[in-house]
Amino acid sequence: DAGVTQSPTHLIKTRGQHVTLRCSPISGHKSVSWYQQVLGQGPQFIFQYYEKEERGRGNFPDRFSARQFPNYSSELNVNALLLGDSALYLCASSQHIGQGAPNTEAFFGQGTRLTVV
Amino acid sequence: GEDVEQSLFLSVREGDSSVINCTYTDSSSTYLYWYKQEPGAGLQLLTYIFSNMDMKQDQRLTVLLNKKDKHLSLRIADTQTGDSAIYFCAESNTLDQLTFGKGTKLSVIP
DSSP states (O other): OOOOEEEOSEEEEOTTOOEEEEEEOOTTOOEEEEEEEOTTSOOEEEEEEETTEEEEEOSOOTTEEEEEOTTSOEEEEEOSOOGGGOEEEEEEEESOOSTTOSSOOOEEOOOEEEEEO | OOOEEEOSEEEEETTSOEEEEEEEOOTTOOEEEEEEEOTTOOEEEEEEEETTOSEEEETTEEEEEETTTTEEEEEESSOOGGGOEEEEEEEEOTTOOEEEOOOEEEEEEO
């Protein structure tokens, strides 16, 4: 079975531009979460979607938005890019969410490395 | 607020045991996780422990949880050069949103 797949793997954008990152979860997984990992730091939670609804949002500005499609794939959009948005963007999928639910562990994709110049 | 702390570096000799430590602050954490990240790669789930357990063993990996002190450790027995990587401790809230530490870089000396 394919794991979590993200595209593109790398991209370079200019300040002020917009970017769309894509994620396909593991087959059967209904939850997708996005994380930003700046060089030398641990990943930081951006968004969580479950059954196409936003279930959580981290401390990120409104320039960041996301959505989940009927097939459970997801897009992360970032507007008005800043140099500080340069990072590895990780997508994670899990079957379910919620305290005590089985199969809630998150499996991560390889990430998209975004460089803003 | 939630916070996860880890030491940044650990160096061990091949064949020795490695112990990576982590402290967390959120007493409502449900699961605690260890992830491994190799250079240029995503995160690989190594193991996790439910917050009402105090120990979990999985082959060369042993996780110890002291819930009173909010302290989590990962022991890797017979450490190999292929274990060289960054190890992240993470806690999850009730919706399984993860808070990560900054990672511990493990260097294995042949």
